[in-house]
Amino acid sequence: MDSPLNSAKRLVAKVFAKKSPQKVAKDQEWKAYKAKRRESERALKRHRRNARMDGYKNH
Numbered sequence: 208m209d210s211p212l213n214s215a216k217r218l219v220a221k222v223f224a225k226k227s228p229q230k231v232a233k234d235q236e237w238k239a240y241k242a243k244r245r246e247s248e249r250a251l252k253r254h255r256r257n258a259r260m261d262g263y264k265n266h
Contacts, residue, residue: 215251221242 223244 211255212252215255217246219248219251222247 223240
């Protein structure tokens with residue numbers, strides 16, 4: 208069974224559809240795309256971490 212983080216990463220990858228550098232015309236666009244994807248993954252992790260911490264506080 209997949210860990211929740213792996214399935215979350217897969218979800219992010221699906222949303223961004225893993226474009227290849229050849230499909231993205233300019234290098235700058237590719238870098239911006241990668242940064243945005245990384246940011247989404249971080250936000251997802253942060254959200255999950257915050258949810259976990261809230262769970263600990265409530266017990």
